[in-house]
Amino acid sequence: MDRIRIVGGNKLNGTISISGAKNAALPLMIAALLTEETLILDNVPRLADVAQLQRILGNHGVDIMSAGKRSGDREYQGQTLHISAADIIDTTAPYELVSRMRASFWVIAPLIARMHEARVSLPGGCAIGTRPVDLLIMALEKLGADISIDGGYVVAKAPGGLRGADIAFPKVTVSGTHVALMAATLAKGTSVITNAACEPEVTDVADCLNKMGGRITGAGTPCIIVEGVDRLHGARHTVLPDRIEAGTYAMAVAMTGGEVQLSGARPELLQSALDVLCEAGATVSVNNDGIRIGRNGAGLRPVKVATAPFPGFPTDLQAQLMALMTCADGASVITETIFENRFMHVQELARFGARISLDGETATIRGIDRLRGAPVMATDLRASVSLVIAGLAAEGETMVNRVYHLDRGFERLEEKLSACGASIERIRD
Numbered sequence: 001m002d003r004i005r006i007v008g009g010n011k012l013n014g015t016i017s018i019s020g021a022k023n024a025a026l027p028l029m030i031a032a033l034l035t036e037e038t039l040i041l042d043n044v045p046r047l048a049d050v051a052q053l054q055r056i057l058g059n060h061g062v063d064i065m066s067a068g069k070r071s072g073d074r075e076y077q078g079q080t081l082h083i084s085a086a087d088i089i090d091t092t093a094p095y096e097l098v099s100r101m102r103a104s105f106w107v108i109a110p111l112i113a114r115m116h117e118a119r120v121s122l123p124g125g126c127a128i129g130t131r132p133v134d135l136l137i138m139a140l141e142k143l144g145a146d147i148s149i150d151g152g153y154v155v156a157k158a159p160g161g162l163r164g165a166d167i168a169f170p171k172v173t174v175s176g177t178h179v180a181l182m183a184a185t186l187a188k189g190t191s192v193i194t195n196a197a198c199e200p201e202v203t204d205v206a207d208c209l210n211k212m213g214g215r216i217t218g219a220g221t222p223c224i225i226v227e228g229v230d231r232l233h234g235a236r237h238t239v240l241p242d243r244i245e246a247g248t249y250a251m252a253v254a255m256t257g258g259e260v261q262l263s264g265a266r267p268e269l270l271q272s273a274l275d276v277l278c279e280a281g282a283t284v285s286v287n288n289d290g291i292r293i294g295r296n297g298a299g300l301r302p303v304k305v306a307t308a309p310f311p312g313f314p315t316d317l318q319a320q321l322m323a324l325m326t327c328a329d330g331a332s333v334i335t336e337t338i339f340e341n342r343f344m345h346v347q348e349l350a351r352f353g354a355r356i357s358l359d360g361e362t363a364t365i366r367g368i369d370r371l372r373g374a375p376v377m378a379t380d381l382r383a384s385v386s387l388v389i390a391g392l393a394a395e396g397e398t399m400v401n402r403v404y405h406l407d408r409g410f411e412r413l414e415e416k417l418s419a420c421g422a423s424i425e426r427i428r429d
């Protein structure tokens with residue numbers, strides 16, 4: 001398995017182009033199952049998760065063509081996918097495929113909505129917590145699906161099609177909102193989704209569904225109204241920029257010092273993280289091209305942060321912030337409220353000499369002057385990139401093992417960082 005070698009200590013200076021958002025691209029690709037016409041998605045990041053979802057959709061009979069750059073495209077424009085689900089040949093999503101990527105469970109929504117049946121493997125446990133799908137099932141049942149569990153599979157049937165319903169989520173769930181939204185677009189009548197997730201990726205999917213002929217209002221607020229339509233048609237949509245990737249590089253610059261332009265980043269998608277970075281001593285300015293982040297001279301100040309659904313501080317930036325705070329001048333407190341077990345990076349950050357203590361869902365980080373490089377490894381995507389951030393600032397060499405996780409969610413990570421002066425290389429095994 002590939003590894004990443006970093007020699008820490010270099011400041012980051014230059015420009016980083018922000019890619020399309022993984023967590024929007026995945027549900028957008030899945031939404032293509034809702035129509036027999038072609039959905040064209042621009043700015044899709046080249047990531048292992050996207051490739052894996054292409055395989056999963058292929059299993060249902062979906063044709064996907066990846067187009068190269070078009071004239072006028074920025075140098076680092078993501079790929080364009082032409083996705084055609086004209087003939088769905090199989091409504092089963094098998095364990096071997098779903099267990100590799102949780103988001104693939106979401107195919108259950110378009111399959112039951114359009115084909116009136118689906119058989120999708122339960123995704124199983126995952127490195128960041130138990131992550132049940134009970135609320136996704138609740139949403140589909142409200143819409144009239146008959147659901148049973150058989151041999152580890154969720155079997156959903158709706159012989160007469162889905163019917164609009166009121167779906168009130170007891171807690172904010174991105175996956176639940178995506179599933180409810182996709183399923184309700186082809187249901188008969190009106191659905192009202194309350195306590196809906198307000199994440200920008202949900203809004204992006206709703207925008208795309210509307211381009212496909214859906215009738216959705218309120219996406220981006222806690223109350224989404226979906227008037228079901230008989231059929232959806234093809235459309236063309238550009239995936240929004242990745243706020244987590246932008247936030248990650250912003251944390252990296254705050255960690256190493258220097259100044260970097262995050263080209264294509266949209267500040268309104270990560271305001272809470274930018275506020276925390278300012279509080280920690282970074283300078284943030286917004287310009288026509290994106291966000292400029294820097295830290296020159298000033299030390300890092302400790303912060304107190306709790307993760308929360310959008311527009312709160314994202315759980316997907318919690319590990320990166322923790323890496324940053326290992327070198328703050330004082331004690332920081334970070335509370336994880338979304339996933340109960342998202343602290344695997346704590347043990348690995350300790351290998352750099354970081355001083356972190358855990359008490360339930362709260363971590364206290366006592367800043368030290370300097371981290372020291374170490375061999376490290378993490379078992380999820382954001383935890384892995386927090387180790388890269390630590391390595392960039394640490395004295396000496398860091399070897400990040402199991403790079404597979406980084407490839408799931410960060411496009412050309414080494415290339416983007418080394419172009420800004422980092423000493424980082426991939427070692428292929």
Ligand code: EPZ
Pocket residue numbers: 023024026103129130131132133134135136137171172173174175176197315316338339340381382409
């Ligand atoms: C999405 O996961 C993202 N994944 C995650 O990104 C992100 O961390 C998370 O939202 C929160 O923002 C994708 O978009 C592909 P949830 P999701 O449903 O949708 C509980 C990354 O690194 N819950 O909002 O699975 C759940 O256990 C990843 O890119 C139930 O209890 O998250 C969690 O505690 C990892 N029952 C909370 O809700 C359910 O049926 C929020 O989960 C569903 C969820």
